[in-house]
Amino acid sequence: MLTSIKTNSLTNEGQKLGMMYFRVAIVLFGAQLLMGLIAAIQFIVPGFLFEVFDFSVARMVHINALVVWMLYAMIGSVYLMLTDETEHNIVAIGLGKLAFWVLTAAVAIVVLVYIFIQVGSGSESTIWFINEGREYLEAPRWADIGIVVVVLIFYWNVFATYMKGKKTGIMTVMVANLMALAGLYLAGMFFTDNISMDQYWWWWVIHLWVEATWEVFVGTLAAYALIKIIDAKREIVEMWLWIEVLMLFGSGILGLGHHYFWIGTPEYWWEIGALFSALEPVPLIAMFVHVLYDWGKEQGINGTKPAIKNGPAMAWLVTNAFGNFLGAGIWGFFHTLPQVNIYTHGSQFTAAHGHLAFFGAYATILIGMMYYGIQRSYGVERMKATFKSKMAIFLITFGVLGMAVALTIAGYEQVLVERAELGATWNAFFTAQNLPWYIQAQIWRTIMGVVTFVGFIYLVWDLVTIGKEAQKEEA
Ligand code: HEM
Numbered sequence: 001m002l003t004s005i006k007t008n009s010l011t012n013e014g015q016k017l018g019m020m021y022f023r024v025a026i027v028l029f030g031a032q033l034l035m036g037l038i039a040a041i042q043f044i045v046p047g048f049l050f051e052v053f054d055f056s057v058a059r060m061v062h063i064n065a066l067v068v069w070m071l072y073a074m075i076g077s078v079y080l081m082l083t084d085e086t087e088h089n090i091v092a093i094g095l096g097k098l099a100f101w102v103l104t105a106a107v108a109i110v111v112l113v114y115i116f117i118q119v120g121s122g123s124e125s126t127i128w129f130i131n132e133g134r135e136y137l138e139a140p141r142w143a144d145i146g147i148v149v150v151v152l153i154f155y156w157n158v159f160a161t162y163m164k165g166k167k168t169g170i171m172t173v174m175v176a177n178l179m180a181l182a183g184l185y186l187a188g189m190f191f192t193d194n195i196s197m198d199q200y201w202w203w204w205v206i207h208l209w210v211e212a213t214w215e216v217f218v219g220t221l222a223a224y225a226l227i228k229i230i231d232a233k234r235e236i237v238e239m240w241l242w243i244e245v246l247m248l249f250g251s252g253i254l255g256l257g258h259h260y261f262w263i264g265t266p267e268y269w270w271e272i273g274a275l276f277s278a279l280e281p282v283p284l285i286a287m288f289v290h291v292l293y294d295w296g297k298e299q300g301i302n303g304t305k306p307a308i309k310n311g312p313a314m315a316w317l318v319t320n321a322f323g324n325f326l327g328a329g330i331w332g333f334f335h336t337l338p339q340v341n342i343y344t345h346g347s348q349f350t351a352a353h354g355h356l357a358f359f360g361a362y363a364t365i366l367i368g369m370m371y372y373g374i375q376r377s378y379g380v381e382r383m384k385a386t387f388k389s390k391m392a393i394f395l396i397t398f399g400v401l402g403m404a405v406a407l408t409i410a411g412y413e414q415v416l417v418e419r420a421e422l423g424a425t426w427n428a429f430f431t432a433q434n435l436p437w438y439i440q441a442q443i444w445r446t447i448m449g450v451v452t453f454v455g456f457i458y459l460v461w462d463l464v465t466i467g468k469e470a471q472k473e474e475a
Pocket residue numbers: 135210211258259277278280281328329331332333334335336337341344345346347350353354355357358361
């Protein structure tokens with residue numbers, strides 16, 4: 001049973017635990033950006049920190065920190081909404097807290113090993129203790145197993161609380177989807193000597209995450225947040241959520257074929273990948289329309305704008321709808337057909353899409369959830385955007401968009417010169433990298449990276465002050 005039902009504050013220990021996850025997430029986000037900046041400088045000045053802090057390490061920490069901070073913020077968001085939705089206290093909160101500390105200690109150790117011990121030959125024991133060697137999921141196997149245990153504890157809390165409490169559509173989707181999300185992680189834990197087979201399974205993790213299970217996950221977050229922030233009608237957001245589940249699992253799963261074009265899998269993947277991945281933007285468009293539609297509809301019914309209870313969270317939510325559509329839908333579609341991908345594969349174009357999609361589809365909404373968590377922590381009815389909130393969202397979004405445009409130009413140059421004109425040889429790769437368009441683009445990416453980082457500083461500053469300010473205003 002629920003101990004308290006005051007809805008605009010933190011009502012239970014689970015939500016406090018959620019806030020702890022958010023705190024670690026934001027620290028890792030900062031670390032991610034710093035690593036990105038180092039790697040970006042190394043593109044322009046290749047000798048920068050050579051043999052002290054190599055590109056391979058900076059890049060690895062950059063993208064692993066990305067995945068881990070997002071997982072933290074996702075777990076935080078679930079703990080934030082679990083009791084609200086189920087109207088039941090979390091079943092094993094003590095165990096949940098223990099899992100948080102174990103996970104955080106493990107992440108700290110893994111990061112230290114990433115930074116200090118990455119040079120040397122690979123063997124069976126380095127897979128266990130140093131690095132598993134899979135892009136985005138480089139954590140050594142001991143940590144992999146630890147992560148599985150911690151996630152099982154988290155999942156038990158979600159599942160058992162759900163079973164005992166109220167079963168809303170949002171939570172039903174969440175519970176089913178989290179099972180798929182966690183299960184997919186196992187696909188990245190095998191190791192096969194055959195590199196094609198290894199890659200085949202590896203894609204299941206990150207790409208069945210980002211194109212299927214994570215998309216459904218943020219759908220549930222958006223549904224919950226819209227109800228809380230602008231009083232959206234539950235039936236409407238849940239109806240769209242079910243439609244998205246259907247479409248995303250349909251297009252997302254076979255759409256994975258766009259990663260099977262050139263890794264040694266049979267050629268029928270060309271047709272399967274082309275067709276289904278080309279359909280992937282459809283649910284993304286639906287999701288985009290969904291948010292704007294709900295928004296407009298509320299306005300129509302009341303004749304006035306619905307009261308926005310949390311300005312910054314709503315701003316990040318709307319940015320999510322645009323960003324998901326642009327980064328995953330448009331930038332994804334650009335290079336998804338095999339006829340195009342044969343020229344763009346693994347170029348800076350891919351990096352442009354990777355940045356815009358991860359940022360647009362996930363970073364945005366997770367930051368929105370952090371703002372919502374802060375509102376609850378301070379128990380305020382309304383939380384308006386401050387100057388800092390506006391600077392944060394503007395600089396971060398402008399910075400990431402700027403980076404993506406710069407990388408798109410670099411990728412365009414690679415496609416034309418390295419691939420089309422010079423035939424994609426090893427020499428062509430270096431020729432293309434030394435031409436002015438490429439170098440200028442890399443410089444612009446770094447400048448835009450700095451803009452992003454300044455925005456991040458505003459974000460942290462805002463997150464630690466906005467709650468108090470809102471409380472003062474309300475008093
Ligand atoms: C939010 C969802 C998405 C995220 C976060 C995302 C992220 C990424 C990332 C990081 C990569 C690079 C992988 C690597 O390091 O090799 C990638 C590759 C790719 N993505 Fe996405 N993606 C998303 C959705 C989509 C969609 C909807 C499409 C198609 C319409 C798409 C098409 C592709 C293709 C074709 C590649 C391979 C690029 C290559 O051959 O180099 N992505 N994606």
